[in-house]
Amino acid sequence: MIENYIPIREYIGYTGYTGFTGYTGFTGPAGDAMDTGATGPTGYTGPRGFTGYTGYTGTVGPTGPTGNTDTMIVLSSLNATTANDYIGQGGSSSVVERCQMVIAEDGVIRRLYVSLRGQTDITQVTAILNVNGTNNTGLLAVVPIGQSNATITGAISVSAGDLITVQVNRAFELGCAVTLVYSKV
Numbered sequence: 001m002i003e004n005y006i007p008i009r010e011y012i013g014y015t016g017y018t019g020f021t022g023y024t025g026f027t028g029p030a031g032d033a034m035d036t037g038a039t040g041p042t043g044y045t046g047p048r049g050f051t052g053y054t055g056y057t058g059t060v061g062p063t064g065p066t067g068n069t070d071t072m073i074v075l076s077s078l079n080a081t082t083a084n085d086y087i088g089q090g091g092s093s094s095v096v097e098r099c100q101m102v103i104a105e106d107g108v109i110r111r112l113y114v115s116l117r118g119q120t121d122i123t124q125v126t127a128i129l130n131v132n133g134t135n136n137t138g139l140l141a142v143v144p145i146g147q148s149n150a151t152i153t154g155a156i157s158v159s160a161g162d163l164i165t166v167q168v169n170r171a172f173e174l175g176c177a178v179t180l181v182y183s184k185v
Contacts, residue, residue: 070110071182073101075166077175086130086165087178096133100163103182109156111181112139112166116148117174125150126169127178131162139180158182 077092088099114127129139141152
């Protein structure tokens with residue numbers, strides 16, 4: 001056993017204060033840039049999207065202007081004509097009723113064209129509109145001497161059911177052709 005042992009008391013003192021944090025050092029220089037890597041493969045195409053909804057129907061646009069309402073009435077003799085023949089469709093005759101065409105709607109005959117098919121005469125040729133068996137001097141075309149065509153403009157009113165034809169005053173071996181321009185009212 002230990003004799004003369006004297007316990008020694010140790011005294012522990014207080015912990016001292018923590019010292020200040022030191023300054024942060026400077027940032028170092030950036031590293032060297034490296035080469036860019038190769039481009040990666042293209043990705044897969046995604047699935048097709050849904051069809052979009054149909055858009056709304058737009059409003060109706062304005063009504064356009066009225067178009068031309070002219071109608072051509074074509075008369076022509078198939079064979080030679082004699083003086084004062086009436087011209088019908090594919091024929092001519094000295095009897096007016098054989099060549100008349102019926103008007104379907106009220107309107108106005110505004111123009112008469114006549115062609116002697118290249119034939120000329122040493123006298124004037126007349127072509128006159130005939131309505132219901134009566135010649136109407138309001139549309140009387142005169143083909144001058146040495147010519148084979150003429151045009152006359154006028155305004156002859158006709159009604160639905162009227163019968164029309166054109167009379168020529170001269171005989172022609174090749175016959176003749178006539179066009180009337182008619183407008184509905």
